[in-house]
Amino acid sequence: MMRLDIVSIFPEYFTPLDVSLIGKARERGTLDVRLHQLRDWTRDVHKTVDDTPYGGGPGMVMKPEVWGEAIDDVIGDGTPRMIVPTPSGRPFTQELAQELAREPWLLFCCGRYEGIDSRVMTEYGSRLRVDEVSIGDYVLAGGEVAVLVMVEAIGRLLPGVLGNACSAVDDSFAPGAMRNLLEGPVYTKPPVWRGHEVPAVLLSGHHGKVARWRRDQALRRTIANRPELAAGLDPATLDKHDRALLGELSFRVGPEDVAN
Ligand code: ADE
Numbered sequence: 071m072m073r074l075d076i077v078s079i080f081p082e083y084f085t086p087l088d089v090s091l092i093g094k095a096r097e098r099g100t101l102d103v104r105l106h107q108l109r110d111w112t113r114d115v116h117k118t119v120d121d122t123p124y125g126g127g128p129g130m131v132m133k134p135e136v137w138g139e140a141i142d143d144v145i146g147d148g149t150p151r152m153i154v155p156t157p158s159g160r161p162f163t164q165e166l167a168q169e170l171a172r173e174p175w176l177l178f179c180c181g182r183y184e185g186i187d188s189r190v191m192t193e194y195g196s197r198l199r200v201d202e203v204s205i206g207d208y209v210l211a212g213g214e215v216a217v218l219v220m221v222e223a224i225g226r227l228l229p230g231v232l233g234n235a236c237s238a239v240d241d242s243f244a245p246g247a248m249r250n251l252l253e254g255p256v257y258t259k260p261p262v263w264r265g266h267e268v269p270a271v272l273l274s275g276h277h278g279k280v281a282r283w284r285r286d287q288a289l290r291r292t293i294a295n296r297p298e299l300a301a302g303l304d305p306a307t308l309d310k311h312d313r314a315l316l317g318e319l320s321f322r323v324g325p326e327d328v329a330n
Contacts, residue, residue, distance in 0.1 A: 282311065
């Protein structure tokens with residue numbers, strides 16, 4: 071059982087957590103998600119959560135006092151791992167998702183505006199493990215959607231959440247054989263749709279040829295869509311066939327040549 075606390079001024083953002091895999095995990099008791107309205111911890115009639123930034127500049131900063139009261143109440147004597155979504159954070163990766171999936175208790179603190187007064191992270195950083203985390207190099211209006219992304223990525227890794235235990239290990243970014251390779255295209259019935267045929271090899275029943283074709287497709291797609299990922303492939307993980315394909319595509323892998 072994993073406990074997740076989410077503090078936000080828009081707890082309505084999290085209704086998607088009632089459905090699908092995560093919703094089922096909550097019903098079964100694998101996941102205990104608790105949503106909190108940050109404004110419940112304000113003490114003024116206007117329920118103020120933000121103020122102008124010291125040093126000037128655009129936008130508003132979330133006030134430390136209200137965050138402190140909220141977090142103190144939510145955690146009590148406990149020590150959850152605290153995650154603060156921000157475009158200035160460390161990257162959220164499959165590796166971090168796997169690490170977080172092993173924690174018993176996560177606390178997500180969603181900032182809006184220009185972010186949360188940094189002393190909040192300093193204060194709790196002395197008591198909890200605190201990570202500021204970014205889900206990608208773009209700027210959202212607030213951390214809520216980033217937390218939805220992280221909760222879904224973490225939730226599907228929890229034991230018993232995915233129907234098929236293998237689905238989670240074969241992912242493009244999961245550690246293992248396919249590391250640094252994107253997954254190739256997939257097909258199902260019918261064998262011809264609007265004149266488009268399923269690649270014949272997939273209907274051949276020849277498992278060796280299917281595996282080889284899938285690996286070729288994975289390599290091609292990685293080179294096309296994520297050349298930086300393809301360039302980082304370890305040459306030791308490439309067989310003769312892979313090297314021939316890379317040669318045809320004039321693509322070089324391995325460590326960058328450095329001048330001097
Ligand atoms: N808040 C705003 N943009 C974000 C991002 N890219 N990742 C995490 N939190 C955010």
